[in-house]
Amino acid sequence: MRILIVEDDAELARQMKSQLLEAxxxxxxxxxxxxxxxxxxxxxxxxxxxDLGLPVMDGTSILKRWRNQGHTVPVLILTARDSWNDKVEGLDAGADDYLTKPFVMEELLARVRALIRRAAGQSSPTLDCGPVTLDTRGGRVYVDGTAVKLTAQEFKLLSYMMHHEGKVISRTELTEHIYDQDFDRDSNTIEVFVNRVRKKLGVPVLHTERGLGYRLEWAGKG
Known part of the structure; x- marks a missing residue:
């Protein structure tokens, strides 16, 4: 899953990025x-x-432009402005959630997880696909209750697929959502990650749709 931070406070941005990377x-x-x-x-x-108080272009203007352009990505406003009218203005501009500074990092992470779940039509912090369980809070994966150790990139791939269970996801889409902008992206490595995740899970949940991409679905259901 891929996050954009728009924040001019360098130290706060560094802290948020570090925590999100760790998550x-x-x-x-x-x-x-x-x-x-x-x-x-x-x-x-x-x-x-x-953030709302940004140089060059303020956050509210940015958000209004995104929404006018049809972008539906979940947006969490993070700002020192804590008056009720600022909150109303931000939410009416198209924000999905609002968090004021100072804040506890754990709350930020929880709100981000909730935004992503809701956008994917998921309500529970624990995602299940047959015997496979992904705990979005702890960043852990289990098969029939037994923990499965995944690398960071393998976890990102499985997490994205779990959030979009039943949908066919192309290699390009996976590449765009598990790598940041500065990473040397190579969609050919996606097949390698998929095969590794399949082997580690040991159950038929990751399927190849030839010429289209991959689909996560429990083969045993029904």
Missing amino acids: GYAVDHADNGEDGHFLGDTEPYDAIIL
Whole structure:
């Protein structure tokens, strides 16, 4: 899952990026409104953390532009402005959630997880596909209750597939959502990761749709 942080406070952005990376996300960062708007307009993200008081272009203007352009990515506004009218303005501009500074990092992570789940039509923090369980809070994967050890990239791939169970996901889409902007992306490695995850899970949940991509679904259901 891929996150964009638009925040001009360098230290706060560093802390958020570090925590999000540790939680298993791919993370991009923009330190001004113009760059943030461009990234949100041209790159596919699973959620965006957006400050309001930004140089060049303010967060509310960015958000309104994204929504007018048809972008439906979940947006969490993060700002020191805590008056009720600021919150109303942000939510009416198209924000999905609002968090004021200072904040506890665990709450930010929880809100991001919730935004991504809701956008994917998921309500529970624990995702299940047959015998496979993915705990979004702890970043753990289990098969029939037994923990399965995955690498960071393998976990990102499985997490994205679990959030989109039953849908055919192309290699390009997977590449765009498990790597950040600066990573040397190679969609050919996706097949390698898929095969590794299949082997480690040991159950038929990851299926290849020839010429289209991959689909996560429990083969034993029905």
